[in-house]
Amino acid sequence: MLEIVIHVAEEFWSVLADMAPYLLFGFLVAGVLSVAVSPRFVEKHLGGRGFWPVFKASALGVPLPLCSCGVIPVAASLRKHGASRGATTSFLLSTPQTGVDSIMVTFSLLGPIFALFRPLVALVTGLIGGQLVDAFDKTRDLNMLPMMSDSMSNNMNAPQGNALKRIFSYGFVALPQDISKSLLIGLVAAGLIAAVIPDDFFLGLLGAGFASMIVMMLLGIPLYVCATASVPIAAALILKGISPGAALVFLVTGPATNAATITTIWKVLGKKTTFIYLATVAVTALASGFLLDQIMTVSDVHHGHGSHGMLPGWSGTASALLLLAILGYAAISPYLKQIRKSSFDISGAGAVLKVDGMTCNHCVANVKRALSECSGVEDVRVDLTSGIAAIYGKDFDLSALKKSVEDVGYTVSDKS
Structure with a gap:
């Protein structure tokens, strides 16, 4: 038992050290985006029907570090302020799948091909879903508020201190508070999978074909997994026999859907849009997983993972210690606030x-x-x-x- 605990701890630290420098950089970029991209900027590009509002909604959603629970109220607010059903659906589909933080973690653990492929899939998923909603859901847009005026936007986004302070406040305090628990759980789960499950276990159980993708899809759709926390789990599953394509299916369906998300989309956008949303996630996840398996193999993932070893060894250790401190503080800060409520x-x-x-x-x-x-x-x-x-x-x-x-x-x- 002690040997297993030690093995889990070793795997936990190994994954943490691999991803820490890239995730810290992702936090910094997310902080910059939080200051540079205002609600007014997003809203004024998402009004009306047609290809461009859908494309811009999907493209804007890809780098934003919003999980599936966080994107719902943002999308509902966009919808309320005039964004079309198609643009709102596009934003809902692309945003939770990726963010600058999860893209950097994907690069660190799964390599550059996977890191490029994942946001591309998110963009395409948003485009397809948004276009389908505009084509098949002709429900009139009622009770929409006008777009925010510049003065209202400026008032609501009034700086709390200088821009640099706001960047670090969001990137290294607010964002870690949102993902710390799920990320730590994901790291522990990755360690458990690596320590307990034999190599190639899933390959023997499910095979390397379509069946494993279906299983990953059925696992991912009802489960809540944030885009960043799901990456260590996917990396561990690949080591145990899951194909890169099946892992991608999990990385698409897990962050993009869960029971709470589906219920809220039904309420905000209606049942027809909800069915289109789910069908788009399922079909694009399976199609992209199949395509990725034609492009790369498990050995490509391992090679890509090792290809960015140009960073000095001490940087991983130092970054891991810093990241662990940030995540630890973020995880306990709600309890500290409760004490000082x-x-x-x-x-x-x-x-x-x-x-x-x-x-x-x-x-x-x-x-x-x-x-x-x-x-x-x-x-x-x-x-x-x-x-x-x-x-x-x-x-x-x-x-x-x-x-x-x-x-x-x-x-x-x-x-x-």
């Missing part, structure tokens, strides 16, 4: 809502934005740990506040 001041609030369903900092931003757009609201403060939203202002309508939160995919279970 009195610091969330709601004195003087005109209304206090209890919001259910917030899981990350993107959720907080979207609830704050939805409430800020309501008439009479002057300021909003939202606490992720307690799920409390404090609203300040005059002459606002409480029912309108609740509806604005529900329209972006959350529920208000209590109010005071």
